[in-house]
Amino acid sequence: MDIRRMLAGRLRTHEREDPLPLWTPWGEELLARDEKGAGLGGPSDVNRASSPATHPHPQFARSAWGSLNGWWECAFVASPGGDAPERTAAVPATFSQRIRVPFSPEALLSGVGRQLKPDELLWYRRSFEAPALVAGERLLLHFDAVDYACACYVNGRLAGTHSGGYLPFSFDVTDHLAPGEKNELLLCVRDPSDTEPHPRGKQLLQCGTIWYTAQSGIWQDVWWERVPENRVEELLVDASPHAGDVTVCARVVRPGEELRVSLLSADGTLVASGSAVAGENSLAVRVPVDTPHLWCPDDPYLYGLRIEYGTDVVTSYCAFRTVSVEPDAAGVPRFCLNHQPLFLRGLLDQGYWSDGLLTAPSADALEADIKTARDLGFNMLRKHIKVEQDRWYWLCDRMGMLVWQDMVSGGTAPYDMWQVNQKPNLSRLACGRFRDDTPSHQARLSSADPAYQEEWTRDCEGTVRYLRNHPCIVAWVLFNEGWGQFCARDAVRRVRAIDPTRPIDAISGWFDQGCGDFVSEHNYFRKLRVHLPRGSSRAFVISEFGGLTWHVDDHSSFSEPYGYAGFKSLEEWRRAVRALLDEACALEARGLSGYVYTQLSDVEEETNGLLSYDRRVNKLLF
Template sequence: MYARRSSRRTRPRGPASVIVLALALVTALAAPAVPAGAAADAPKAQTQLTTPWTHEVSPTNALPDYPRPQLTRARWQNLNGTWQFAEASAAGQAPPTGQTLPEKILVPYPVESMLSGIQKHVDHMWYRRTFTVPRSWHGDRLLLHFQAVDYQTAVYVNGTKVATHTGGYDSFSADVTGALKGSGPQELLVAVDDTTDIDGQPVGKQRQTGDGIFYTPSSGIWQTVWMEPVASAHVDRVDATPDLAAKALRVTVQASGITTQTVEVTAYAGKKKVGRVTGRAGTELELPVPHPHLWTPDDPYLYTLKVRILDRHRAVDEAGSYFGMRSIGLGKGPDGKVRMLLNGKFVMQVGTLDQGFWPDGIYTAPTDTALRFDLEAHKKLGFNMVRKHVKVEPDRWYYWADRLGLLVWQDMPSTFASHTPPDTVKAQFESQLHAVVDQHRSHPSIVTWVPFNEGWGEYEPGRVVSEIKSWDPSRLVNADSGVNCCDSLPDNGEGDIYDNHTYVGPGTPVQQGVRAAVDGEYGGLGLKVDGHMFDPANGFAYEMEPDQATLTRRYTELQGQLLKVEQRCGVSASVYTQITDVEDELNGIYTYDRRVLKPGADQVRAANLALIKASGSVGAGDGTTYPPGTPGLDGVSFYPLDEGSGTVTEDTVGTHDASLVNGPAWTTGHAGSALQFNGSNQYADTGAAILDTTGNYSVSAWVKLDRLGSFATAVSQDGDTNSAFYLQYSGQDNRFAFSFAGVRALAPSAPQTGQWYHLVGVRDAASGTLTLYVNGQKAGTAAACLGDASTGHTVIGRGRYGGNPVDFWPGAIDQVHMYDRALSADEVGQLYQSGK
């Protein structure tokens, strides 16, 4: 998401009445004694919003659900609930073994969250509780699991350090058997350091001072803590990759404590056994899945797995899992363009940007039902994809995506280091990225890994893509979502996808080469809903609408434009910003508290389904035909500019005489007289939109520049915000160009001042190209699949950008032609010769 240009600010603090209300709510939820200072540090806005599930949370039911659905065992114990808490003075402080900590916190809600009962940020912290090992577990190994802790963690059991971990988004475990006392309560201490460092630490959207497109941080334990008994030889992870061509599942059982034992993996369709394989742990096994029932968003069919470790045919460990049979890849769609293919077919991926923030739990959904809600909302609204934006969710989120049938693009949380970070930063980033891939590699819903977003912390993208491909060759890699904008490094063709971000958009990225093209972010339509805003005084959107009807209409308009982009440009996917409001951002389909659906549900669903349905008809054309246009080389308007005096110049072919604005002078032209422009405020206005810029057209002019360096436009036609086209000199490239905003067909070499050149710009809507000719020769071509409709005036001597007149021509212009068709190369040559 584009960075919003604004100064950092500190959120306003709440009045006493709001603090009292917050304290009452926290007390009702977590039942700890909360020091007054904790509530006093609470942001005012954050205490004002609750979700429909906030009041379901208590110390006895804090996320009680089994946290690891892809590796299940019958025996386990949840350690969520009320823990003791204290702020530490610094990193590396000696553990307060045997000491009662002064505060209480509800785990696993982040320290900054309302649900935690603390609601303030601290850099260094201690958690403490005791636990008892059930008698029936004696004789087993005891594993202690942390699903996610942000950011650096040290774990002590009975004063013995049993684990350290760096990274805020992946799970880690410790075998704590050797640290246990014989019986009775066991002390568990957890030290966490989290400075929310925005240089080298992967933080995603977290900021200590949340503002604009960045939000309140989530420090400490923010996912479930739990424990389970296992045998000495036990399964750690099941890596499952479907292989449709072989009608098999490629499965690797990662295990600990294995000596001579073997692993057995059995697949079931319901209760029916469909395949079985045995072999060594840590090696890839081929599990037959005959007549595979394919997993799709419309039919998210899941097989179940039983995994056993066998010692002489006796099972010493047994775990359950599941998998889906589907493929994801690239290939040519019906229109011959490279598309993202699901199970060998092009299916338009229509999704939203999903940031995964909550007003009550920040990073942590209050309940499992709440966690599922956003995904169910996607399905009800006709989406088939979700982009998890620079955050990693708990395993249960991916389980629900698998169950409900949603394709997932998984971002890696961004660092904000430079493009040349030190090796230590790169090593940490890649280690944590690898851990995320390993933990989630078996979810059928995940189809794309996204290591970088808009260049945030981006470095060596080609090498990072290669690493991800070596870890997981079965999925696509989107090297840098939004590579066209912001802080992105130059696009050198890395990865499988060219990803365009355009707000409000949608963008019109053209599929080229061997990569698929996608609209990775667009939209951002906003609506204010009283009583459901995080910070009403500072809420914003990329385009704020006055009411629900307008929001609904604008959403359907954007999706209708995307339908053309899908059909003409070869785009494979779209990501609308966004499914919910997040803090100051009011551009969600739902409000931040999930209580109000802002646009009309039926219209949103119909517009989304139309995009998906069109997947089957790409290549058949969209029914658009382009008339042959007016024959001959005169065109529909021609300005010889031979008057030599006066304030009006004649259109000798059409009826749109041009008025001279701010006094351009008459000068000697290429032939006869010409207009001389000062490059600051002078131009000629034809008073009409001469060209239909949604179809084929051409423009030509003889031009001479007095100076170089800045953009300068010879001929354009005004749009609402930008010119529909620019026949211009591009100061950025020091070349002549025929352009749309952001797309330029460039000449190969720089022009000279004081010299006449003949420029022709040709728009061929059928082929989706812009072509520039200089002095009768083809000079450059650019792909531009859609043209903007324009009802503004055609003008000579300037352009329009951002709603303002810009790029005034510094020099002379002569013999301007406009055509309602695409000139051929031969015609351009004839026109040049006639002018010579």
């Protein structure tokens, strides 16, 4: 036990100074474009060719769409109270501010720099010109993420409502449009943050140390899409190397049409095709493939897909690969890709940005993070307590970066930090048989609220359905360090029912319930060891460790750093980081299947990243 590091990493509450305004290179580029009048999508309400490089959802793309990102009007007003006030509040008389969408008002790039409080509502307003629709066409309005609850109006009529801060949703606004005229779009948002037990991730109103700025409102892309009335609504793609085929399951609006599936090589050449007529609202088409080209980090080969249903045309892609936990030649359970053991060298990726908070300033910024991780020798990113924008997963698919995908945590705040942090760090014995399915234990894990359990389960299942077609995702991570944990065995069964193709890390950290495919421990303060139970069929991973701190002046949000150890010089820090990574790699011979080092970048007070928060300094190389 390293007492010095443990004391340095103790969680604390304190008055926090105002953060320094740190701009990433991509945020500065966005500001420069804005000054030249190019904006951020702005009023680009025009049809555009669909391409993976630009489409918000490269795995489910149609050609007729337009961005609604850019400058909107906004107004903060007092909430009238009551149940779901975002649905009943009156529209403000004036909108005195403007906000750059899709950045939250708390983010520098929003141009607002103001917290939405739990007793307030945030109204958004803009106009847009809808594309011309012919008979049998509809217009969908997409919001890729809004934190937390919202009501949407088009030309003064309610188009729909939604709650949940991390998953995409859409409304059919066809019947609300004014043909040939500008259409008014209003969105009213409420965000209780940690005053209610909803899934929220690492956001806290009273933030600091490992908890980050609470953000609110629109924080992912807003866009419209022109679609046929009879269309494909959902796809499930299973590319099976074992069967030598790809099966495309589609849910459609109305049966009766033929579903045609074309599989294309990476250069666009037709490989194979198949079709079937929809007798019900769901159907499957099997397309045989001779000697499929397997996907792996060193050769991330993607096949193209063209799906046609009546007049609807959707482009997508897939990859042939398997992920599993299997015994190696010595009988040790290992993570396997394409049935071959692969040692996971991972980084914890919080997905926070100094100028955009949860929203990356651009797709180039997302790509730079992934490339940096690869260049530093890592083959996996653990997307931590966040659902990222769809384009990030497409980049990982294309660049061969493996992803462990966390579910978003929540529960009654504040967490009992003695139970979920201090006691488990002091003693491994405290991590032992602590059941998560009894009311008294759920109260200590902040998960006893039945409404929270129902919402977490809904969001967990929604996340798996949303992301399951991405080949880069090789494991689902359900609960982290006991935060809002409950009934993990039931959660594993639910996720396996939706996706039986991936292993599951049911419990990352401690309070293992003997379920899932991994024994998954966090170890920040002890000598790294493998604790693989004899006869276990689960692989052993150190799913968090490290956290060594180096504060970079002028590239950190705060003057006082937070982390698990300080060093006298940058060179001393580098040696310590490399030695710790080498120590973890050496454990592969003792049965370790992989590790996750904390972390990719600094975040606010946490200066334990390999990159500075503004991404301008690579501490291992600079």
